[in-house]
Amino acid sequence: MSPRPxxxxxxxxxxxxxxxEERGYAATTMRAIAAEAGLSPSNAYYWFANKDELVQAFYVRIQTDHAERVAVILAGGLPLTDRLRAVEHAFLDVIGAYHGFGSAFVSIAIAPDSPSSPLSETSAPAREQSLAIYREVVAGAAPRVPEKVRDLLPELLWLCHLGVTLFWVTDRSPGQERTRRLVDATVPLIxxxxxVARLPWGGAVVEQVRTxxxxxxxxx
Structure with missing residues (x-):
């Protein structure tokens, strides 16, 4: 029987x-991918026009898995730090199996003009999926996050999340346990x-962060 689409x-x-992971991103061609998968090149190109589309599909897969994994966590009104710590550890659980790929791919992803950059327009769908998680982290926290930072905090947390991801890519400790320790050490800083945001003069700091x-x- 033919496989389903x-x-x-x-x-x-x-x-x-x-x-x-095995050959490097640049050295892997769409034809090689098709051959290794036992498919014709035309079949592979039907589903993915190029390697960039494959990367975007990977991003979406990761964000979908992450959202599903944290749904129960985010349904309860835990304090912000507890929610954020759990969300970051869940993400590390999701991407754990892809460490070799991340190491092979990072130089492509961080290139300023790369469509595979997490900040590129091409990456917008996956980026919005990820941002939605951090919006929920903030929106459902108990006690509530101060109003003056409620709208900007998700983007700030997401940028910090990118930093954690980059650290994870270069982490050679067993099971990338140093990254987990980094999460535990930095989350309380929030x-x-x-x-500060609750103080009378905190508004000026918030506006600097917003800029x-x-x-x-x-x-x-």
């Missing part, structure tokens, strides 16, 4: 990720920031 698409993506975020999140 969804199975064929997943086969191509899984094969591509393995070859990217407490002092929120206390910096606007620059960081400008479309690439």
């Amino acid at each position: 969804a199975e064929t698409r997943q086969l191509i993506l899984d094969t591509a990720l393995r070859l990217f 407490g002092p920031m929120l206390r 910096a975020l606007a620059v960081a999140m400008e479309p690439r």
Whole structure:
């Protein structure tokens, strides 16, 4: 029996990720991916026009898995730091199997003009999926996050999340346990920031952060 369309698409993506890890992103061609998957090149190109589309499909897969994994966590009104810590550890659980791919791919992803950059326009669908998680982290926190930072905090947390991801890519500790320790060490820092936001003069600091975020999140 012929594989179902969804199975064929997943086969191509899984094969591509393995070859990217084994041979490097630049050295892996769409024809090689098709051959390794036991498909004709035309079949592979039917599902993915190029390697960039494969990368975007991988991003969406990761964000979908992450959202599903944290749904129960985010349904309860835990304190912000507890919610954020759980969300970050869940993400590390999701991406754990892809460490080799991340190491092979990072130089492509961080290139300023790369469509595979997390900040590129091409990456917008996956980026919005991820941002939605951090919006929910903030929106459902108990006690509530101060109103003056409620709208900007998700983007700030997401940018910090990118930093954690980059650290994870370069982490050679067993099971990338150093990254988990980094999460546990940095998440509590959000407490002092929120206390500053509640102070009478905290509004000026918040506006400085807002300006910096606007620059960081400008479309690439």
